[in-house]
Amino acid sequence: MGDTDDCTKAERTVFVTVGTTCFDALVKAADTQEFKSELSARGYTHLLFQIGRGSYIPTKSTGEDGSLVVDFFTFSSSIADNLRSASLVISHAGSGSIFETLRLRKPLIVVVNEDLMDNHQSELAEELAERKHLFCTLPQTLYQTIATMNLESLLPYRPGDAAPVAKLINRFLGFPDD
Amino acid sequence: MQIYRSREVGQSYITSVGTTLIAIAHALWIMIKIRPQVILCNGPGTRLPLCVIAFLFKLVGIRWSSTIYVESIARVRRLSLSGLLLYKLHMVDQFFVQWPQLQKIYPRSHYVGCLM
Numbered sequence: 226m227g228d229t230d231d232c233t234k235a236e237r238t239v240f241v242t243v244g245t246t247c248f249d250a251l252v253k254a255a256d257t258q259e260f261k262s263e264l265s266a267r268g269y270t271h272l273l274f275q276i277g278r279g280s281y282i283p284t285k286s287t288g289e290d291g292s293l294v295v296d297f298f299t300f301s302s303s304i305a306d307n308l309r310s311a312s313l314v315i316s317h318a319g320s321g322s323i324f325e326t327l328r329l330r331k332p333l334i335v336v337v338n339e340d341l342m343d344n345h346q347s348e349l350a351e352e353l354a355e356r357k358h359l360f361c362t363l364p365q366t367l368y369q370t371i372a373t374m375n376l377e378s379l380l381p382y383r384p385g386d387a388a389p390v391a392k393l394i395n396r397f398l399g400f401p402d403d
Numbered sequence: 404m405q406i407y408r409s410r411e412v413g414q415s416y417i418t419s420v421g422t423t424l425i426a427i428a429h430a431l432w433i434m435i436k437i438r439p440q441v442i443l444c445n446g447p448g449t450r451l452p453l454c455v456i457a458f459l460f461k462l463v464g465i466r467w468s469s470t471i472y473v474e475s476i477a478r479v480r481r482l483s484l485s486g487l488l489l490y491k492l493h494m495v496d497q498f499f500v501q502w503p504q505l506q507k508i509y510p511r512s513h514y515v516g517c518l519m
């Protein structure tokens with residue numbers, strides 16, 4: 226029967242996170258039928274939203290009709306586990322979320338919130354996108370990004386090493402090199 | 404030990420003057436109580452008062468602390484407001500940036516690479 230196929234289908238979760246911010250535009254953009262169909266077409270099975278201080282509530286779904294399983298929560302003490310079990314992360318442009326995701330070597334789409342005043346955080350997302358470590362987009366172009374993205378084109382991010390800086394500081398303070 | 408922020412995210416610049424003064428007074432108290440030999444800072448809103456106090460102490464001849472300022476990794480093309488102030492006024496001993504673009508614009512800074 227066809228049921229056994231559904232049971233053995235591997236879980237592939239898309240995790241959308243807005244951190245401690247309110248970013249309704251992103252949650253809304255990812256909660257459309259069009260977007261969810263595209264995710265299903267690409268083999269994703271679950272869509273999990275972390276909506277932070279947002280006021281827009283996404284529509285939950287159990288996925289019984291073969292569609293995407295959709296769920297959400299507002300905050301958790303650590304999203305590390307959610308990041309770890311995700312197959313794709315869609316995040317606001319917070320540097321914490323970005324680097325936590327990159328260090329876990331997860332494919333990442335960063336969505337910039339243009340409503341933020343003095344949006345310097347987009348600088349980081351744009352620079353890392355230029356270096357091909359992630360995709361950078363806006364809520365209104367999120368669908369196009371998902372539809373056209375090639376995850377193979379992303380380059381892994383090598384985490385920074387603070388040891389040379391520590392050495393530099395030690396030398397400046399007059400400590401002998403070990 | 405907690406340190407007061409001079410300005411919260413989104414706080415109006417006008418009220419920030421008041422909170423910055425409070426933070427500077429608190430930083431003064433910390434300096435006198437701890438007498439740090441090294442001040443290493445990164446962190447929006449919290450670094451300016453301490454660096455200002457350490458600089459003022461230096462001006463009057465009290466050289467207790469070396470100050471090392473690390474600009475945020477989120478600053479790629481422009482410095483933060485506190486970073487700009489500390490750089491332009493030569494208020495810290497070492498100014499570290501995490502992206503090469505900033506080092507080119509601010510030649511007295513040290514490019515130390517991404518620290519995350």
